[in-house]
Amino acid sequence: MTVPADAGAARAADAGWWRQAAVYQIYPRSFADSDADGIGDLRGVTSRADYLAELGIDAVWLSPFYPSELADGGYDVADYRDVDPRLGTLADFDELVTALHARDIRVVVDIVPNHTSNRHAWFQEALAAPRGSAARDRYIFRDGTGPDLAAPPTDWDSAFGGSAWEPAGDGQWYLHTFAVEQPDLNWRSREVRDDFVRTLRFWSDRGVDGFRIDVAHMLTKDLAEPLPSKLELAALPFDGNHPLIDRDDVHEIYAEWRAVFNSYDPPRTAVAEAWVDSSRVPRYASPEGLGQAFNFDLLQADYDASEFRRVITDNLRLAAESGSSSTWVLSNHDVVRHATRYGLPPLGAEARGPGAVKQGTDWVRSGGIEPRLDRAQGLRRARAATLLMLALPGSSYLYQGEELGLHEVAEIPDAERQDPTFFRGDGADYGRDGCRVPLPWTRAGSSFGFGAGGSHLPQPDWFGDAAVDVQERDGESTLALYRRALALRHRLQAAERLTWIETERDDVLHFTRPNGWEVIANFGADPFPVDGGGDVLLSSAVGLPPDGVVPAETTVWRAPR
Structure with a gap:
């Protein structure tokens, strides 16, 4: 069966490229090391430009690469308009942008406006x-x-x-609402506001296509005396009156930024990291504001069909309210990798709420995942969830290494950890180092091809079996699945909506996209029989499933009828 060749052909050059883009997050210090110092760098990313193009992504999002003392993985920025010398130079950044643009890959960079480094x-x-x-x-x-x-x-x-x-x-x-080394800025200061406008223009003028705004909901603060006591930093719901979080006046800043973005042709994009009540999300994502906001709900959802359907329905509604498109995320640099989350006991509703995704690190605290982790099931479910996510209308955000099916690395000695959440909490929180371990590119080598030397976080022995060069030789590997899925996604995408088809099973989701592309996701333990229809284009399971059957914990895509 031949799929339509023109459905995604217009994705390349218009101002709305971001609406259904596949964006690949790179944590530069852990992606590829070009100079054997154990730390990934910009030249390392450039050296892997062909790999990124072959993967089939539309954009790269670079986590902070600015000068930093690494008190918080680079989110303690000492200079917003330069490159950390350990990661390269501005010339290296320009070469990276040129290399990615030559491969039709756009570039999104992180902006960290709530706080600076104490070394700033x-x-x-x-x-x-x-x-x-x-x-x-x-x-x-x-x-x-x-x-x-x-x-x-x-x-x-x-x-x-x-x-x-x-x-x-x-x-x-x-x-400092975060680490001691991250003093909060005063956004009532006109000087602060003007300086960040200069930063946005600095990177836009260098060819950056968009910005990811760190903790976008926390910039403006009302610290009028008397200051309240026992303030809950994560108290919900917000209504614009919390003295520190999700205040209405933060949108005055983003209106100024939007004017900057729209002064470029095409306009620069932005996406808000805003951990706020769902009713408050549309304003961040509005065309007058940042234009898009992260939807983190799937990070908090168990591998459960009803939860996924609720999240999908709610967030498509919110996107319609804002006029934006939704975003879908299963893993990033702050959370336990989804191949591990889905192979562990469910988080459970009692742990839900603000920050529940961070609480999920309790699953792997003290390196104790192995007695409870079903690695095979976790990977099987991760592949199925990813294939479902990539079929949804909106943009998909992928995190480096998930295309290799990487699990969380729990076996990191305390002395080698780097995350301040681990140290500030006296080790009570496992921290985020386990998803930030440098990638394995080859089975052999002292750092599995990450670089010619070591790696700044220890890599486990099992990384060798997940290395890129191993998976590239395996047509059924997770890397092969991602490449096929992203290529098909570009060809099948149409209008940003879906239609649910009832399955009479609460553990199976079935929907179609406007061009007739069908997606069936079986979350259950029993196979799901399906009636005749389009040919199976792709299955998350190894090997194509039998005719008329979707195996347990599997997602399939069927061709338009």
Whole structure:
């Protein structure tokens, strides 16, 4: 059966390229190392440009590559308009953009506007300046409490554990909602706002096509006295009145940014990382704002048909409200890889709520995944969930290594961990290092082809069997499945909607896309018989399924009728 050749042909050059794009997230320090120092770099990414093109993605999203002390994996930025010398130079960045654009791959970069590094020149100036100075006004400083102002202004905890306040040494304290090394900026400052506009233009002028906005919901803050106590950083629902989170006035900033984006041809895109109540998402994703917002609901969902259907239905509705398209994510640099999540006992509804995806790291705390992890089942379900996700209307965000079916790396000695959530919580939280381990490119080599030397996080022995060069020789590998799925996806995509077909089984989902492309996802343990229809184009199971049957824990795509 031949699939339509022209359904996705128009994806290449129009301003709406992002609406149904496949975007591949690269964590640069763990992707490929060109200089044998154990840290991935921009030249390493450029060296793998052909691999990215063969994978079939539409865009690369680069996690932070800016100068940083790595207190939080690069999200502590010391200079927003330069490259960390350990990762390369601005010339290397330009070469990377040129290489990717030559292969029709767009480039999205991370912007981290809530906080800087404590090594940023502004913050060093603020520490040296007196209270009430213009330098301190770029950040959030407050007097301490108690005798000699030696106690923090409030009892707030940071998102990474411990107090959200750190002493500046003169009776004042600065706010850091994340790590101590990440002081929060004061977005009431016109100087801060103008400087970030310069940053957006700096990278747009270098050819960047879009931006991912880190913690987009936390920039503006109301710290009018008296400051409240026992403030819940993750309290829901939000209504625009929380002093620190999801305030209505944050959208004044994004309206300014949208004017910047629209001054380019084609307009630059943006996607918000906004952990907010679903009713608050459309404003971030509106054409007057950032234009798109991440949907993280599948990160919090168990491998369950009813949960997936609810998430899909809800988020397509939210996308329609905003005029944007939805985004779909199964793994990223902050969460347990989905091949592992689906092979472990369900998280369960009792653990749901804000930050539940972070709580999911309890599954693998202390390296104790092996007694409970069914690796084969986890990978089988991950392949099925991915094939379902890639068929949905909207954009799909993939995380480096998921195309290899990588599991979470639990076996990292405490002394070699890097994530501040592990150390700030005294090891109570497993942290995020397990999904940030450098990729295996070859079965052989000291770092499985990641570089000529070692790797900044230890790689397990089982990485060899998942290496790219092994999977490229296997037509049934997870890498082969991703390549076939992404190629077909480009050809089959049509209007951004789907139609559900009832299956009379609560563990099976069936829908069609507007051109008749059919998707059947069997989440259950028993095969699902299907009536006649289009030929099977692709199956997440190894080998094509028998005629008229969708095996257990399998997704199939059928050709348009």
